[in-house]
Amino acid sequence: MNDPDRNRRRMARLMTHLTWVVVLAMLTLYFNNFIASRDNPNATLALSDSARPEVVLDRNRAGxxxxxxxxxxxxxxxxxxxxxxxxxxxxxxxxxxxxxxxxxxxxxxxxxxxxxxxxxxxxxxxxxxxxxxxxxxxxxxxxxxxxxxxxxxxxHLELIQRNGQLTLRVPDAVR
CATH class of the missing domain: 2.40.70.10 (Acid Proteases)
Incomplete structure (x- = not known):
């Protein structure tokens, strides 16, 4: 015979397992991104809007x-x-x-x-x-x-290090 309660329990157990797999996968992605940004906070390097080319870098956790x-x-x-x-x-x-x-x-x-x-x-x-x-x-x-x-x-650059950031700038004379 086919027991409907037994099928529901199996389905509930399967859904619980799938939920845990999804939660663990999402946590893994989050912490991988967190660790990557800690190791290289400059991975998505932004350009400065100033008139002369300049790059501002953040120091990573290792300095x-x-x-x-x-x-x-x-x-x-x-x-x-x-x-x-x-x-x-x-x-x-x-x-x-x-x-x-x-x-x-x-x-x-x-x-x-x-x-x-x-x-x-x-x-x-x-x-x-x-x-x-x-x-x-x-x-x-x-x-x-x-x-x-x-x-x-x-x-060929001006280097300014302050508060965990390094600014590299092309001097006016070089441009």
């Missing part, structure tokens, strides 16, 4: 400034590093970007002295700031696909 940008028109993730002489591109990402290895050179990094290779970037963009012919290095020892945005790019 770093991460931001999306472009190298030769292709999207990359930058970690601003005023201690780096040049823009430093991981080998794997350099291959994806089609960068050519130039002359080898020794570079002092946080992990000691490493061999890197000179290269030239046609363009580097961070927010509304764009520069051409930027010196860079290709670093085979970097495992992540995060580009260190060094002083070969930032030396």
């Amino acid at each position: 770093h400034y991460l931001a999306p940008g472009r190298i030769n028109g292709q999207r990359v993730e930058f970690l601003l590093d005023t201690g780096a002489t040049n823009v430093s591109v991981p080998q794997g990402l350099a291959s994806e970007l089609g960068l050519q290895r130039g002359a080898p050179m020794q570079s002092m990094t946080a992990n000691g002295v490493v061999t890197v290779y000179r290269t030239q970037l046609d363009s580097v963009e961070l927010g509304g700031i764009r520069m051409q012919d930027v010196s860079a290095t290709i670093n085979p020892g970097m495992s992540e696909n995060i580009v260190l945005l060094g002083m070969s790019f930032m030396q």
Whole structure:
């Protein structure tokens, strides 16, 4: 025989399970977005409306400034590093970007002295700031696909750090 109460109980149990799955999925999405915004508060980088190009970055919870940008028109993730002489591109990402290895050179990094290779970037963009012919290095020892945005790019900018924010601005003389 077919018991209607039994079918209702089965349906109620199924609906309860489905509700929990949906709630857990929504919580997972929320917390993934929360963690991502905490690790990179600049993921959706806004441009300034000022007359001269300027970018304002928020420091992440580790004290770093991460931001999306472009190298030769292709999207990359930058970690601003005023201690780096040049823009430093991981080998794997350099291959994806089609960068050519130039002359080898020794570079002092946080992990000691490493061999890197000179290269030239046609363009580097961070927010509304764009520069051409930027010196860079290709670093085979970097495992992540995060580009260190060094002083070969930032030396042409005004840098102002205040209250957990870093403002990068093109000086009037450069424009």
